[in-house]
Amino acid sequence: MKKKRILIVSVIFILIICIVAAVFIVKNRNRSTSNTMYTYSNVNPEYNYSEDNVFYFDDSGILHLIDTVSGKDIVYCDKPNCTHEGYSRTNQNPSCPAAFYGLSKAGAVIYNDHLYFIGNMSDEDMTIQYLYVMDSNGENRKKTAKLENVQHVRAVLYRDNYVIGAYSNRVELNDEGQIINDDKPEAGIFVIDLDNYKVYMSDKITSEQANIMDIYYEDGAVYYSTVRFGDDVTELMIEEGATADAESFAYDNMLNGIYQYDIADEKTTCLTEIDHINNLRLLDGDGYYSSKDGYFVFDTESRQTRQLPIDADGKTQYGPLKKSGDFLYYALSEENSDEVTYYRLKDDKSEELMKLSTEKAFGIENICGQSVYVNYTDDEGEFSLGVISLDNLNKGNFNPRKLRCYNEE
Secondary structure (H helix, E strand, C coil): CHHHHHHHHHHHHHHHHHHHHHHHHHHHHHHCCCCCCCEECCCCCCEEECCCEEEEECCCCEEEEEECCCCCEEECCCCCCCCCCCCECCECCCCCCCECCCCCCEEEEEECCEEEEEECCCCCCCCEEEEEEEECCCCCCEEEEEEECCCEEEEEEEECCEEEEEEEECCEECCCCCEEECCCCEEEEEEEECCCCEEEECCCEECCCCEEEEEEEECCEEEEEEEEECCCCCHHHHHHHHHHHHHHHHHHHEEEEEEEEECCCCEEEEEEEEECCEEEEEECCEEEEEECCEEEEEECCCCEEEEECCCCCCEEECCCCEEECCEEEEEEEECCCCEEEEEEEECCEEEEEEEEECCCCEEEEEEECCEEEEEEECCCCCEEEEEEEHHHHHHCCCCCEEEEEHHHC
């Protein structure tokens, strides 16, 4: 009888272990759910890119989807006979599921078979944003997580069942929603756990022109780059400096930082803060930048800085630095030249890809898998968004498929 009891207890114990293990596996599988990877735009948070398509809002707040392969631009609505009318004083409750509104609109992408969006489509004050969750066709819109004291959302990523965003604030409101201070700059990041909609907030950075420039997620940590003026720089000094020589004033007085936010520990760590540099960009988690001494990369894991073998003497960087895999892509224009030269760098070796006249030159907006999104001026003189393949970029072929004209905005 005693042996039988021991056997029963053992079986129950094994069952409990199996159940716990199953729950753990399911939870971790949810954390690594395979999804289309969207990347935000550094220029406009209303644009989000993946290898296969682009989501963006038009001037009426209507969500569009561009198919990268065909170039077809469609309103993201499948309602028959819908007029796709956006929000206005005469249409304060749009029936079109592609209609969004609010002072800040960001993060509209498909993730986990749902459409997500961050903004405020209610009568609450400008310091509150919400995460909205919808069916994949935009129907059945619901508010979920509430973001307090968040005014302008600058970038959003969906990774590992988290929503990661960067924001900046500029004004302070009283309890009645009235502006009591129109110069209170601060910035930070937020994280929303999609399992339970819990909101995490990093420490804020403050001082004049405080902003988050890039965000990156890896293994439960968020890395982000910041820019701000030093604490001793006043708004009046900035106005005077901008009038005299804005570029030199910014170079001499702005501080660029790289921070890490550990989600589980809710801990913010400053990894480095650098002055007298240009164009700090967070690429695959590491900080790339230029200064009067050359080009450098700050490794966030080792916290070491090394110089990159890029010969930029007498040259000006054209467009932003971008990465794909182990390759760093950059473009330079020489003084008194009407050409732009494009390169890629790997293992400290640069390879020239192509030369284009400044009239035909392009800037890389995003690289998503095999799709390279570019900003360029087309043959009709229209500033446009286009796409080329990564293979063609590496072969030095620039024949973009036009996706949309920015001049229409």
